[in-house]
Amino acid sequence: MTRKLLNLAPFVALALAACEPEVGSDAWCKNMEDKPKGDWTANEAVDYAKYCVMELDKE
Numbered sequence: 001m002t003r004k005l006l007n008l009a010p011f012v013a014l015a016l017a018a019c020e021p022e023v024g025s026d027a028w029c030k031n032m033e034d035k036p037k038g039d040w041t042a043n044e045a046v047d048y049a050k051y052c053v054m055e056l057d058k059e
Contacts, residue, residue, distance in 0.1 A: 024051030 021027035029052035050056045
């Protein structure tokens, strides 16, 4: 049983990741605003500054 669950873990993670809004989108910015700042990663903080504060293009 445990082995079956471990085999399914990557698929579950992939499915959950596919539901996340695109970095820099309005939905992503809103999610980041609702997320406690202490839980942000360094990459999330940089992306938030670039796309939500300075509103730079993602290209």
